[in-house]
Amino acid sequence: MMQNKSMAIAGGMTAPVGKAGKKGGKWLYAVSYQWSLLHLLMGFLLGRAVIFQELSPFAIPFFAVMYFLKKNRLLLVMFSVMAGSAMQSISIASANFLGMAMVLVILSLLEKGRRIELNYAPLVSFLAVLLSNMAVDYIMNQLTWHTLFMNGVAAVLGLILTLIFVQAIPIVTTKRSQQHLQTEEIICLIILLASVMTGTVGWIVQDVSVDNVLARYLVLLFAAVGGGTVGAAVGVVTGLVLSLANIDAVYQISLLAFSGLLAGLLREGRKVMVALGLLIGSAILTIYVGEQREILQSSLETFAAVLFFLITPRFVLDKIATFIPGTEENAFSQQQYLRKVRDVTAGKMEQFAQLFTKLSETFAGPDLAKPDEALQKDYFLSEVTKTTCQRCWKKDQCWSRDFDNTYEALTQMVHAMKQEGGVNLNEMPKEWLRKCVKQDRVLSSMEQEYMRWQTQLHLKQQIAESRRLVAEQLAGVSRVMQNFAQEIQKEGIHLHVQEQQILSALEGVGLSIRNVDIVNLEEGKVDIEITQPSCQGRDECSKIIAPLLTDILGEKITVKNKNCQAFEDGLCHMCLGSAQDFEIDTGVAGAAKGGQLLSGDCFKIMEFGSGKMALAISDGMGNGERAYVESSSTLELLQQLLESGMEETLSIKSVNTVLSLRSPDEIFATVDLALIDQHTGQAKFIKTGSTPSFIKRGKEVISISANNLPIGIIDDIDVDVVSCQLKPGDLLIMMTDGIYEAPRVENKNLWMKRKISELKTNDPQEVADCLLELVIRHHYGEIHDDMTVMVAKIDHYMLPWATIPVPNAPKIDRPRYVS
Template sequence: MEKKIDKVKIQALKRLLLIMGVGFLLGRSVILLQLLPFAIPFLAVVFKWRRNLTLPAAFALIAGSTSLSFGYAGHTTVAILLYFFLQAVIEKVNKSKNFLPLTVFLAVAGTRYLSLVIQEGTSMYHLFTASVEGGLALVVTLIFFQSIPLVFERKKQMNLRHEEVVCLVILLGSLLTGTVGWLIYQMSVEHIVARYVVLIFAFSGGATIGATVGVIMGLILSLASVSQLISMSLLAFAGLLGGLLKEGGKVGTAIGLVIASLLMAMYADSQSSLNVTLFESLTAVAFFYLTPKKWTSSLAGYIPGTVEYTQEQQKYLRKIRDVTAGKVEQFSDLFLSLSRTFSFHGKTEEGEETECEVDLFLSSVTEATCQTCMKKQQCWARDFDKTYGLMEQIMGACEKDGDIKDRALAAVWKKHCIIDTKVVDTINGKLKERDGEMRLRNQLLESRQLVAEQLIGVSQVMEDFAKDIQREKKVHEQQEIDIKNSLSEAGVDVDLVDIYSLEPGNVDVEMIIPSNTYNEAEKVIAPLLSDILRECVIVKYTEAARSTGPETKVVFASTKTFVINQGVAHTAKGGKWVSGDSYSTMEIGEGTYAMAISDGMGNGRRAHIESQETIDLLRRILLSGIDETVAIKSINSVLSLRSNEEVFSTLDLAMLDLQTGKAKFLKVGSTPSYIKRGDHVMSLEAGNLPIGMIREMDVDVVSEQLKAGDLLIMMSDGVYEASKHVENKDVRMKRMIREMRTKDPQEVADLLMEKMIRDADGEIHDDMTVLVAKVDHYLPEWATFSAPEKEWA
């Protein structure tokens, strides 16, 4: 605590000394030979910003004016007293509103007018002069309000707008006017400091900032002394050259100042001025070289448009991203830990019965029977082992057959126990109660297992999401230059190339082109990129780069190796409008295509609702990123626990990877699916029960590698079982598919539906759905152009 207190005291002392130093220089700042527009604005800002430092600031201003002359000191003192008086009056009248600029205007203008009246008498010219100084002080107050807190308050993250940079430079120029007249070996201090400031800003912010700072500093110095008018041209030219040559480091920026100094001195046509100007510039360069690099880098981090500013922004965004990813990973670990808790809590082998459970069971039986028996003492004290053994055998017999089938055991038990029938009935009743409890326990364990699997799925999704958050845009500067040069050599003009990813199958390139009036991006640039990157690239989307003008932003991305063309045929039982079958096709994530058919139990609206809910649940869970096996188990549990009624639905799901062509088939109570490759037809089937029939289920996953030209045919049981008179329906279906000569998926679906209805004598005995997908290689619309070969790392 003492160290913190000492640190606060040291910071307060530094701020006090800095305030007094700035006040001293601004008290000396005179422009147009007699005006003092900086003193009262500085005092007003300090009064509003740090009221406890107002008196030190006032004394510093008076001391600075005294260093010029006692006349200036008296003028500044009167202006300060008048400002305090006006501020006290205004605060007493209305404290809520801020009249600070108005107070400054009245104090400065009133003091100047009073001074001129005392010296020269009343005149309209004096009133005009006072008004000009007051108006200038009002503007300076608004500028100081933005610049002074930037100097005295240190912030960890401070991004300056261009207006704030200008205000800060005006403050520095105002301070320099307080050094007018100071000489070191005939060299002006204000010239050295002004050129040093221009060098710093030109090196940190570039040509635009350097030229702006040079103009502002030169303008303020020329107002302080008309003989310094040439300084504005020199500083502006030096800032421009220094900023343009900043790529050469400090040497390049310094050369810009030296060249500007020589040109301006030669233009002034004075040999002595040339020597002095050159020495002043060299002195500023010396201070510039002595400036630590971290100072210029820190300043550049505050100026928009600089590399350092961009890096600071990226560092801040990276920190926020890492914090967010860390939180997501923590939630992922939490869900994984919870899943382990649900997986192992209370988990025992099925049918396992411990000795303790048998003891508790027999104890409950004896409490209901033997406690009131007259032979209790004899049976459980003298013949404990025999009684316990007989009851254990009876328990096993009742558990197996519901009664004692062994006559020898029944005779021995009847001879041993005088209430034998009551004990057997009690054991049977307790066994029924225990069976009910076991069922509930098993259901609880199944529910826990379901929750555990779902938590694992959520954990995996969040882990993948955290990785996506932390994935940064890689730097591809050289590749961007090479692509732009290759396109330029091919005669294509591109304004900007920005590469986000060059991973195979996941290329992401953004360009700004002068125009896309004739679809140049699709016809020329995309084929050229495909040849350059050795991968098929297409235009993902385009948009106007500006609100006005033909410039267009184009995003290029990898196309997938395969494309899917689909066809569907669908009808309800008896030709009605509502079918119990539901189907869906969707693209999941990047390059995964899903096809699903669900058949609700029965027909009509109730079956349609069941199958549609199954499809909707499947779509939402898959789109969330959860594994398809966990998705199907979750749907099964939801549907089985939702209602006690026997409402089931089948599910036939196919997941196709459009990059590799690999397909996964998950079948739950559904009919076989077929793949036609040329004249060969193969069937895919699994023996799972329908969804919702049992609470615990295993999902069989069948994988198959698809090729270009393959036809994937999925159908509901209404199509598969339409031919009632056919015994081997699988062979019949394969033959029908093989005999079809068309490869159009919609025609295949229609022909298959038509043949099955004809086989049923034109009747539709059940809801029927056929879903057909054809796998093809992606063929670009435009052929590639040859481009110079490059190595793309």
């Protein structure tokens, strides 16, 4: 009871606190974003900033840029600028007010004329600064050659500052989708921050200059996240801008630059070491160039900056680091951004894949439904009687008084027509013949309607088949896109460490390597690009680099591609990757009908990046140019579909659909396709109207055949896939019907197997030549048809060079790829 009461009291006490926290958060959001507090503070300090003791070129460029960024807060921005300018002098405040009024008028007129662009802002700032300062000097009777020159300098500075503020202000005040800054953007940002700090010149707290404290604090922040280079650059730029405001502080340039360099070099030691680096750097230069009072004052300023730096939350440094190139935080933010882009792209691909899947389901949905048989029969009879019985004077007698018998008689006639394709009077029901007075007319109408009904049924079947083919192809495209989306979603891994390890190992044996780029380090899918000075044809990539990488990576590496031509820089580029377990050597022989030049047979040997090889032979209908065009276009289309990632069966069906729809003529082509995985030796055979293939394994000859029609004959074909495991030393022999059908024997299969087993050679080209010569000799030198034979020998892949061991070679860690 007491516990419940205490909980209720606690809840009653925490509720007002929570409400107050929410109100405070809303108020802070309103002040920061809705009231643009940061912009107002920047405007106040830039309005107060003065260089060369008389020029104030910061306020008007800031106002011109804010016209494009925060147009709804221009009055507040103008008020903040005027408040800062009024703290300096009436003349500066008057010049800034007049210049901002000019900017407002000019840009408003341009906006009304629809000619306003951000590119006009620098020129408008130049004119506003020049004219406003000249007007104020003229009114105050101070217009001299010196003031004209200084006004020109202020106008030029205003133009330059506008260009700087255009890039720098959005970095501070807006959220960027891609958190990455170029070097120019970083410099512009530092100039902006230093210009804002210039507005604090003259503020002193207990003999400590606020501007010096802020400058060193800024150097500490960037040195801690960017290292020595960034720290020194920030020190130089900040010291230069502040020295323009106070000529006595010129030594601040060297002090801040040297301090920023030391602080950045010690960034690995976290905050304490960075602060120590700034203390050491500032102390050395202060003691060297300053007096005792300046040493004490500089030390106090440095300690104040260090104190502010040490109490700065870590997330502030991490946020700044995301914008500095080369930092881990920036690399992580870039990776997050790229991952987001990758996920969005993959999501779009998935949406398209789902769209194609849905379209496929729509086309493959309920077929053009077969109508109910009774309903179909009634519709057929109604069409027949429309022009016969409906106009007969005995209609009532046949249909009203004796409906059942008449209907049964016509139904029997319909069944007879379906079975035999027609009817005659001798087969008609006797009762119907006795009653019907328009027998010939009824039979003629029934035959006509039956032919029309058969035509409609055939068209419906064709439409249904076409829908099914389109559905299959859409489903295939959907699967290809889904696979592509999965490839996109594979998380890319930066392999800088592994690249450096490989580079060091290769240089350790005396090679001069310029660059190593690892595309993929997954086992069995290694892909590495290497650049080195030209080897002058010594083939170092195959003889030295590949054997070295074989030892380093622990798997067979071979040269996939190389370019040894001498470029302008004399570099040699090579691509190395995982070697397959099997290699395939091919040989082809062929002859055209009658000894002509152009054969209707075509062949292709295709290699895919996944270690697969495709061997294909196509035989076009007939001979000569037309057959060649059909067979070559068939293989070209098949190659494109296979390279796109589409399944082999669907690729064959797609080619068949294209050929059957391309021309109304009877054009067809046979396709004999063998897909061989060079990593496993597994082979898939797809034959559409082609002759059997043969595998010679020692003295044994294995026949591979399938009963499929040639593609292009009918709209739909059933594709049978025959799988077979190939072994080292096997000979795969594929041929067209010109070779297979040529012998004048009854059992051609047995004859061909016997001739293949009698071959004394295992060289693929020699086998192809022998078989072609054998068939031509069988016909006494005559060539009755186009002939093509392709032979492939499967064997273990042997590296051309022995592995070269690398002494003290580093262990390459293969990262895991996450989808």
